[in-house]
Amino acid sequence: MSNSSANNLDAFWMPFTANRQFKSNPRMLVDAKDMHYTNAEGQKILDGTAGLWCCNAGHGRPQIVEAVSKQIAKMDYAPAFQMGHPKAFELAARLSAMMPNGLDHVFFTNSGSESVDTALKIALAYHQARGEGSRTRLIGRERGYHGVGFGGISVGGIVTNRKHFGTLLAGVDHMPHTHLPEKNSFSRGIPEYGTELADELERIVTLHDASTIAAVIVEPVAGSTGVILPPKGYLERLRKICSKHGILLIFDEVITGFGRLGSAFATDYFGVQPDMITMAKGLTSGAIPMGAVVCSKDIYDTFMDAPENTIELFHGFTYSGHPVAAAAGLATLDIYKEEGLFERANALAPYWEDALHSLKDCPNVIDLRNLGLIGAIELESIPGKPTARAFEAFLKCYEKGVLIRTTGDIIALSPPLIAEKKHVDQIFDTIRTVLGEIA
Numbered sequence: 001m002s003n004s005s006a007n008n009l010d011a012f013w014m015p016f017t018a019n020r021q022f023k024s025n026p027r028m029l030v031d032a033k034d035m036h037y038t039n040a041e042g043q044k045i046l047d048g049t050a051g052l053w054c055c056n057a058g059h060g061r062p063q064i065v066e067a068v069s070k071q072i073a074k075m076d077y078a079p080a081f082q083m084g085h086p087k088a089f090e091l092a093a094r095l096s097a098m099m100p101n102g103l104d105h106v107f108f109t110n111s112g113s114e115s116v117d118t119a120l121k122i123a124l125a126y127h128q129a130r131g132e133g134s135r136t137r138l139i140g141r142e143r144g145y146h147g148v149g150f151g152g153i154s155v156g157g158i159v160t161n162r163k164h165f166g167t168l169l170a171g172v173d174h175m176p177h178t179h180l181p182e183k184n185s186f187s188r189g190i191p192e193y194g195t196e197l198a199d200e201l202e203r204i205v206t207l208h209d210a211s212t213i214a215a216v217i218v219e220p221v222a223g224s225t226g227v228i229l230p231p232k233g234y235l236e237r238l239r240k241i242c243s244k245h246g247i248l249l250i251f252d253e254v255i256t257g258f259g260r261l262g263s264a265f266a267t268d269y270f271g272v273q274p275d276m277i278t279m280a281k282g283l284t285s286g287a288i289p290m291g292a293v294v295c296s297k298d299i300y301d302t303f304m305d306a307p308e309n310t311i312e313l314f315h316g317f318t319y320s321g322h323p324v325a326a327a328a329g330l331a332t333l334d335i336y337k338e339e340g341l342f343e344r345a346n347a348l349a350p351y352w353e354d355a356l357h358s359l360k361d362c363p364n365v366i367d368l369r370n371l372g373l374i375g376a377i378e379l380e381s382i383p384g385k386p387t388a389r390a391f392e393a394f395l396k397c398y399e400k401g402v403l404i405r406t407t408g409d410i411i412a413l414s415p416p417l418i419a420e421k422k423h424v425d426q427i428f429d430t431i432r433t434v435l436g437e438i439a
């Protein structure tokens, strides 16, 4: 008898999971509706993380279910290359209309990782098309997370995601991260100190010369590393330096897109416009995998200079703009608009901030950070056992019916945008109790 039939959890190699630990005591979710999951034991679990930062409209939304069901029955799939179907064009137009002026062309992918690698490839090909093929360097940031493709981990800055995978892409450099606990701890919203860290980009440009640099990619708010916020004026300064040197600026908005900060995108929140935006997750509220890269008119037009019968970009996925995903995306955008969910997130954000900062005196809390409906609780690590304290908090919160997410010893929170004050209270009351229990 094979191992997998002896133990029916064995065959699935779970991603970013301690497989053996999980399988010895599984946390199995079987149902989801609005703000809650239900687990295999029938317990309701309040979703404090919108799944993985993706279910911004909450779970089991009938409009999405209906749109997806209708589309799959009508046309399950259409080839993505040299053929089209109406919903992909409609969704691209809708997305483009949500963007600041000049960011108006959409390339579809199936995930955040694919969006990032797509944007990096577009940046390289763009400079080549303009006759500046020497611009091949890509600049990321320490502690950045840009998914798990080779491009994404190369520009990313999370050590464990990089160190096992060889030499990665050549010609990548990294700016410093902007986490300055000694100056900014317990900041409410955007931290005051660290704007000058953007000038490190000038230093990198001086080192390599601008003529070798294609693009800079940053998360406007870094999520997966444990929530790192941009200091006041930092993103503006990055924008200025990129413009001055002809370097493309890419905002990875995979988690900040679709209302997380209380505006449609972080570009709106900060009033800083990049040349490309990568997105995924909230695009379909997590219901069907889909991602996208939105590009500036200048980038698109540069490619469209080629003779008319040539393929302008040798890149794409079998499922780019998949009809069922596009249907889910359209229904999701309708919900965001009809229910004013971005405005709702914005209105709830001050209450969220107060609730988060009420944990200041809980045991082992060394920092609290927030923006929009994002919150982070950084815990003092147990000496010699990094991650153990936060993971215990995660397990205990789950036992008490609240789903949180941890990375290192940081608890990161990002509830669906349909959250109500009572849900915010339950999340933070539970965490307060648990931090007391595990002190």
Ligand SMILES: Cc1ncc(COP(=O)(O)O)c(C=O)c1O
Residues within 6 Å of the ligand: 110, 111, 112, 113, 114, 116, 145, 146, 147, 148, 219, 223, 224, 252, 253, 254, 255, 280, 281
């Ligand atoms: C900023 C950012 N970029 C890219 C990704 C990768 O997205 P995916 O897991 O859909 O490939 C994530 C996922 O959390 C992310 O937060």
